Amino acid sequence: MIASIMPNYKRFDLAFEHGEGLWLTGTNGRRYLDFGAGIAVSSLGHSHPALVEAITAQAKKLIHVSNLYQVPQAKALADLLVAHSFADSVLFCNSGAEANEGLIKLIRRAQYKNGHPERTRIICFHHAFHGRTLATISATGNPAYLEGFGSPVEGFDHVPFNDIEAVRAAITDKTAGILIEPVQGESGIRAAEPAFLRALRALCDEKGLYLGIDEVQSGMGRTGTFFAFEHAGITPDVVSSAKGIGGGFPLGAVLARADLAQHLTPGTHGTTYGGNPLACAAGFAVVSEILRPGFLEHVRTTGAAFGKMLEACVTDHPSIFEEVRGIGLMRGLRCRIPVGEVLEAVMAEGLLAIGAGDNVLRLVPPLIATEADCAEACTRIGRAAHALSNQ
Numbered sequence: 001m002i003a004s005i006m007p008n009y010k011r012f013d014l015a016f017e018h019g020e021g022l023w024l025t026g027t028n029g030r031r032y033l034d035f036g037a038g039i040a041v042s043s044l045g046h047s048h049p050a051l052v053e054a055i056t057a058q059a060k061k062l063i064h065v066s067n068l069y070q071v072p073q074a075k076a077l078a079d080l081l082v083a084h085s086f087a088d089s090v091l092f093c094n095s096g097a098e099a100n101e102g103l104i105k106l107i108r109r110a111q112y113k114n115g116h117p118e119r120t121r122i123i124c125f126h127h128a129f130h131g132r133t134l135a136t137i138s139a140t141g142n143p144a145y146l147e148g149f150g151s152p153v154e155g156f157d158h159v160p161f162n163d164i165e166a167v168r169a170a171i172t173d174k175t176a177g178i179l180i181e182p183v184q185g186e187s188g189i190r191a192a193e194p195a196f197l198r199a200l201r202a203l204c205d206e207k208g209l210y211l212g213i214d215e216v217q218s219g220m221g222r223t224g225t226f227f228a229f230e231h232a233g234i235t236p237d238v239v240s241s242a243k244g245i246g247g248g249f250p251l252g253a254v255l256a257r258a259d260l261a262q263h264l265t266p267g268t269h270g271t272t273y274g275g276n277p278l279a280c281a282a283g284f285a286v287v288s289e290i291l292r293p294g295f296l297e298h299v300r301t302t303g304a305a306f307g308k309m310l311e312a313c314v315t316d317h318p319s320i321f322e323e324v325r326g327i328g329l330m331r332g333l334r335c336r337i338p339v340g341e342v343l344e345a346v347m348a349e350g351l352l353a354i355g356a357g358d359n360v361l362r363l364v365p366p367l368i369a370t371e372a373d374c375a376e377a378c379t380r381i382g383r384a385a386h387a388l389s390n391q
């Protein structure tokens with residue numbers, strides 16, 4: 001007998017019925033400090049008044065119309081994103097994988113329209129994660145995600161992360177662009193070196209390639225800047241966004257410069273839900289909060305303090321933890337024992353975190369987290385580590 005819900009997730013035996021700020025209340029009556037934020041999604045925490053109000057007000061007026069009509073809520077959000085980023089134009093969709101599909105199509109289409117139909121291949125990186133559609137599992141390249149799903153989608157070449165000579169060597173006359181996460185999330189919170197990102201930009205300029213950045217997890221303030229690529233001082237050609245942009249409402253976006261965006265003419269691409277009034281009202285509320293004066297500065301100072309507290313966790317529990325990774329409020333603790341055991345132990349202490357590749361405990365709290373919240377999380381991590389050391 002199979003359960004009515006398909007078995008593609010390994011789920012904890014825990015459900016929640018209520019959330020407020022950084023706290024979730026389980027159906028078991030226990031309260032949990034949420035440092036997973038629905039996988040870096042609930043950027044404003046749970047039940048944020050501005051987000052609840054925006055969704056409620058829009059739902060009462062109009063939930064959905066198709067892209068056959070003007071959608072003022074989408075235009076307002078696009079205007080806001082364009083005003084505060086490198087981008088000239090925005091495409092809305094519903095998820096991170098769909099945003100990356102749009103990014104890949106935009107890069108290929110622009111090369112085609114610019115007289116290079118042979119340039120279809122995209123260079124991606126070892127340990128990348130770009131989503132679960134057929135094209136994005138091919139861009140991801142992880143054999144475990146490709147197994148049993150037929151021929152991978154053609155056109156993705158994989159090279160080591162942070163290795164500019166490997167990228168240079170992989171470029172051929174069929175290469176259209178490069179796709180990179182500035183901080184790899186799923187594979188264990190590995191940050192690209194700023195000098196590497198700058199070298200990628202220079203290489204793209206030299207070879208006529210487009211630089212695509214996957215900011216699905218690292219963007220929307222998570223690392224203390226609006227997008228994580230800003231730490232390197234570069235300007236990309238096209239960026240994918242999702243996760244935190246809707247604060248929990250499903251929303252994705254592709255942000256691009258005009259020279260790419262101009263090629264997405266009527267009929268070339270589309271989605272029924274993408275950018276509907278309700279999703280864009282939610283996104284507008286979230287992005288407006290993130291862009292509020294002082295918000296990103298708060299993430300930077302809180303994130304820096306959190307990093308120091310996590311360093312102390314490593315010093316205090318060297319048999320459990322090995323290393324702190326990440327930037328801002330996108331953090332990882334590499335574990336010396338299986339991360340699954342650490343996850344169970346912190347949950348027993350009332351703290352929610354997420355596993356990531358490379359045996360890393362991922363800590364991605366809502367961006368409204370305070371230093372006191374981070375200290376509370378570290379206290380609970382310390383208690384969990386103590387319990388694990390005494391086993």
Ligand SMILES: *Cc1c(COP(=O)(O)O)cnc(C)c1O
Binds near residue numbers: 097098214215216218
């Ligand atoms: C989560 C994630 C995706 C996929 O997003 P979905 O909304 O799950 O499709 C793509 N890229 C990165 C970097 C991610 O972290």
